Amino acid sequence: MELKKLWALVRRNMKCYFKDKFLFLVSLITPMILLVLFITFLRSVYLDSFRDILAKFGFTAPDKLLDGLAGSWLLSSVVSVCAVTVAICSNAVMIQDKIEGSINDLRTSPVRDTTLSVSYFIANFLVTLIVMLAVIAVGFVYLAAVGWYIPFEDVLMILLDTLCCVLFGTLLAGVIESFISTQGAISAVSTLVSSLYGFICGAYMPLSQFANGVKDFICVLPGTYSVGIMRKHFMGGYVDKLAELGLPAEGQKAILDGFDGNIYVGSVQMPLWSMYVILLGTCALLLVAYITIVVVRNRKHTAKRAA
């Protein structure tokens, strides 16, 4: 019975998010910013960069391949960043419940506090995943239109990466927003994260273009590795195609190094498995922190007076 109640709460929380058009739009600010940047100048900047790199190796590639490569770079940024920004906004349902007093109504019903807390987490995870899958679907249609070179294994890996990123975003949102209980604070956090997160995880600009100190700082943040794994699987097929067309290994490395297909800490290239370890390890730490917060909160039962 408690599971049925949990599912009813999850559905209720998800409906509350999707019916709030403002919240939904705010959570899509990041992909919209990236899209505008891409359309206005990033696409041509990256295409020029790709051509410059290839020219150093006396190599030219078909426009279709380069367009797809630029698009896959953009899409890897969008997916990894939105997994956090959408989760932050979607989790606002929990805070709105505190502000509007709905949490008190839920607490007068025979539902365990733990069930309530878990329902917010699951709903946030599912909402973020749904939005992400929709973004990926739209992105794949675009890539198919301009040039599709992503092998099926990488598509599966992208879906797995998305799950990891969504888990990371949901846990991060859960921990950060546990301490928020006002409309002003949630608006500030949503706006700040939506606009800044992309910069501090290297999603808006390749890490190679940052100064060394900033780059080192960004490499300390686990979000960087969520972008890193996405880049590997979105861009891998395109670089393989370049190799197939005759681009030497140095050229492939130059493309991957210049556009975060390879991530370096100092001079050490981070292997793919280490990025997963860092990302999932952070998820584990966030999960412990989240559970601790929920347990302490429920024990204190510090609900404020009814509205």
Next chain:
Amino acid sequence: MIIEIENLRKTYKDVVAVDDLSFKVKEGELFAFLGVNGAGKSTTINIISGILKKDGGTVKVFGEDIDGKTEGIKSKLGMVFQNSVLDKRLSVYDNMKSRAALYGIFGKDFNVRFDELDGLLGLKDIMKRPVCKLSGGQRRRADIARALIHKPELLILDEPTTGLDPQTRQAVWKVIDDLRKTRGLTVFLTTHYMEEAAVADYVVILDSGRKAAEGTPHDLKTAYATDIIRIYSHLDEAEGLFSSNGAAVRRERDHIDVCVKGTAAATDFIVKNPDLFDDYEVLKGDMDSVFLSVTGKNIREA
């Protein structure tokens, strides 16, 4: 007893919200809780309903201590909050469905219950509308429907008619009265409206977190209310006489009001001054007067 509270205490940092409060609510009665804003009414009902944790004392609801497992208590308790706490962007139907599920009411059972509530409160015309688009009265209907979705035995109403027009207030009370008559529902009410408290079976007046008085409305009026003799003739003589006796007198256009302590004092005045009483009436002190006497505060101004 449906509710038994002894020596309840609750503080918010340095502020004592409820202090050594004790009272009982009997099955099937309409129990009114009176107090100005900040008197501790909402704190008390939030403790009873399991939203807030108490600092001291004992609270038993349906014979069960709220310090133990509260699922049993909560499944028999419905609450209408001071402000609507339904999900504003969801429709009335979706709100009812999601709340009913929390009581284990799903599928056909929910549809049957929704139809019953529709018969009681007229929900069909608003069922598809988002709560944020409802008028105050419609929203209150939805709030009450939500509180009744699981057929509770105890209904807690936190100032349920505040801000409603008289017609809607009357409609709300008709529903509650019908439920009391047909189902023996126990109603725990906090209100600012003295006319609502006046029809309660039992009243507790709360002042600064402490119980200031309790009893049936009749007992309270007898003990604390000031009666008024309203005289329509010989106004100048009456005013002079009562003023010189130190009674509180208020002159109006066509009458004077003389405040007297109880019906016996009114009779005494009339018997001693029969010449002045050609045209008069004695008005029994109301709950406003009781509240003013007990707390020294006017609830309408507080």
